[in-house]
Amino acid sequence: xxxxxxxxxSFLAISVLAQESARLVWEGSAAIDYELIKNFRFxxxxxxxxxxxxxxxxxxxxxxxxxxxxxxxxxxxxxxxVSVGYKYRMVDPVExxxxxxxxxxxxxxxxxxxxxxxxxxxxxxxxxxxxSSFAHRYRYRLSTDFPLSGEKIDAREFFLVFSxxxxxxxxxxxLNTWENRLxxxxxxxxxxxxxxxxxxxxxxxxxNLELETILFISTGLNIKLN
Amino acid sequence: MKLxxxxxxxxxxxxxxxxxxxxxxxxxxxxxxxxxxQEKKYEREVKVKPADIPLEIHWLLRPYxxxxxxxxxxxxxxxxxxxxxxxxxxxxxxxxxxFSRKPELEDIEVIVPWSDVDDKVRAGICDFLAxxxxxxxxxxxxxxxxxxxxxxxxxxxxxxxxxxxxxxYELEVEVKEKGSWMPYELLFxxxxxxxxxxxxxxxxxxxxxx
Numbered sequence: 001x002x003x004x005x006x007x008x009x010s011f012l013a014i015s016v017l018a019q020e021s022a023r024l025v026w027e028g029s030a031a032i033d034y035e036l037i038k039n040f041r042f043x044x045x046x047x048x049x050x051x052x053x054x055x056x057x058x059x060x061x062x063x064x065x066x067x068x069x070x071x072x073x074x075x076x077x078x079x080x081x082v083s084v085g086y087k088y089r090m091v092d093p094v095e096x097x098x099x100x101x102x103x104x105x106x107x108x109x110x111x112x113x114x115x116x117x118x119x120x121x122x123x124x125x126x127x128x129x130x131x132s133s134f135a136h137r138y139r140y141r142l143s144t145d146f147p148l149s150g151e152k153i154d155a156r157e158f159f160l161v162f163s164x165x166x167x168x169x170x171x172x173x174x175l176n177t178w179e180n181r182l183x184x185x186x187x188x189x190x191x192x193x194x195x196x197x198x199x200x201x202x203x204x205x206x207x208n209l210e211l212e213t214i215l216f217i218s219t220g221l222n223i224k225l226n
Numbered sequence: 227m228k229l230x231x232x233x234x235x236x237x238x239x240x241x242x243x244x245x246x247x248x249x250x251x252x253x254x255x256x257x258x259x260x261x262x263x264q265e266k267k268y269e270r271e272v273k274v275k276p277a278d279i280p281l282e283i284h285w286l287l288r289p290y291x292x293x294x295x296x297x298x299x300x301x302x303x304x305x306x307x308x309x310x311x312x313x314x315x316x317x318x319x320x321x322x323x324x325f326s327r328k329p330e331l332e333d334i335e336v337i338v339p340w341s342d343v344d345d346k347v348r349a350g351i352c353d354f355l356a357x358x359x360x361x362x363x364x365x366x367x368x369x370x371x372x373x374x375x376x377x378x379x380x381x382x383x384x385x386x387x388x389x390x391x392x393x394x395y396e397l398e399v400e401v402k403e404k405g406s407w408m409p410y411e412l413l414f415x416x417x418x419x420x421x422x423x424x425x426x427x428x429x430x431x432x433x434x435x436x
Contacts, residue, residue: 033432039406043436071436075407078362078400083435109435114364120434143434150271150300151313153429157270161433187433195430222432 025051027218031069034225043071065091071105081109102129117146134172141165145187153189161185161197178207183216193224271302271311280329283312286381287323290316316385323381331377334370334384335396342368347395350418358401369394369413394421 031045050064067089075081085105107124119142126137143163147153167179183201190196201216276284279299287294297314302324309332312323324332343351343366355361370384370393397412413422 031432031436033430043432045436069436073435077360078364078407081431081435085436107435109431114429118429118434120431122435145433149273152271154270154272157272185433192427195432197433222430224430224432 025049025214025216027216028220029218030221030223032223032225039074041073041075043069043073045069063091065089067101079111079114083107083109100131103127104129116151117144119144133174135174136170138168138170139165141181153187155189155191157189159187159189161187161199175209177205177209180204180207185218195222196220197222270304271300274299274301274310279310279312280325282329282331282377283310283323283325286331286377287312287314290385293317321384331380332371334381335367336370336384338366338368340366343395344393344416344418347414347416347418350414350420351395351397351412353418354412354414354420355399355401358403360402362400363397364400364409365398367396369396398426 027047027049029045029047031043033041033043036042046066046068048064048066050062052060052062067087069085069087071083071085073081073083083105085103085107087101087103087105089101089103091099091101104127105124106126107122109120109122111118111120113119122139122141122143124137124139124141126139128135128137141163142165143161145159145161148158148160150157153159161184163181163183165181165183167181169177169179171177181201181203183199185197185199187195187197197218197220199216199218199220201218203214203216205212205214276299278301283299287297293316295315297312300311300313302309302311308327310325310327310329314321320337322335324334326332340348340363368384370380372380375383393416395414395416397414398409399412400407400409402408409426409428411422411424411426412420415421
């Protein structure tokens with residue numbers, strides 16, 4: 001079973017790397033998770049993204065952004081968690097004239113199974129405010145994570161995370177779009193409070209229009225302070 | 227021309243922001259390294275091969291090997307403690323048998339439904355949990371151990387669910403106290419009295435939530 005799951009992760013990783021027609025994107029992030037006010041968990045993160053594109057003349061160009069995220073989460077029962085979030089993104093002007101982006105998030109997460117294999121649903125509403133547009137985004141994600149050794153994720157152990165997410169975007173005055181994201185992560189618990197991960201994500205964008213695929217390779221660092 | 231200047235200015239601003247971001251990232255990594263060095267206590271459960279397990283565990287399981295399903299072996303290490311564990315299913319119930327490094331039987335645990343808990347113990351658990359606003363029982367395990375009986379006798383009692391004189395109940399619960407949900411591990415004796423209560427940490431949800 002463990003080998004099969006590792007094989008699935010490798011297969012997705014190889015598929016991502018072997019694609020020629022899709023865009024390749026690298027995203028790096030670091031996050032800290034802490035309880036500043038009793039009963040509320042805060043998650044602060046910064047991330048940067050570099051995307052490699054081929055222009056009409058076949059030259060490889062890149063664009064980037066840097067973003068700051070702040071989430072506030074309240075556990076309302078052993079299975080339900082609700083969060084609100086804010087994102088500020090500074091976008092490279094190569095990507096049109098949207099040089100900034102604000103994003104407001106409201107989400108609810110429900111834990112279906114909380115054993116060795118954890119299964120969680122997440123429903124998210126977002127309001128995306130860009131320099132030149134406004135959009136409502138509706139997202140639903142089903143994720144599972146589990147340790148590769150033993151029944152819980154201990155220090156110095158690897159774990160896997162798989163997820164599938166559907167996203168509908170309603171742009172004010174623009175075209176509405178559907179998107180699907182499949183991802184596989186290999187995580188490593190450096191200690192009980194520090195985790196690092198390598199994620200491969202396959203995004204299928206504009207499903208209802210002109211379909212485009214984007215491949216993401218992400219690296220992340222998560223630190224739990226208290 | 228103006229657009230070009232605006233574009234250049236934005237690139238400069240973005241570069242500055244990225245430099246700040248990288249600085250913050252470096253600080254986080256530095257901080258995380260410091261935190262890691264301070265953490266001295268850790269518990270770790272690693273899956274091991276049957277050959278790495280003390281023979282005593284194999285001898286104990288041998289008479290029941292035909293009925294045992296999904297047998298797996300683990301080694302658990304803590305700062306001052308090391309033990310070996312066999313986990314398996316027997317008659318559709320999930321068991322774990324833990325041996326010390328010596329090796330001596332430490333305890334045998336079996337996951338049971340609430341309906342299988344002794345009435346007296348159930349009443350004791352209910353009384354204890356009544357002090358909280360809300361509660362949710364995640365898991366109940368019967369715990370078998372003995373200082374006088376042999377490992378074979380204790381194992382035999384555990385497999386036949388014989389209610390001898392050595393049963394404890396270990397509960398994983400989440401309780402709502404003072405407005406927040408807290409996960410605990412509770413140990414009740416066979417009279418339904420609380421023997422031990424300790425706060426446990428739940429698995430981080432960062433990857434799942436954000």
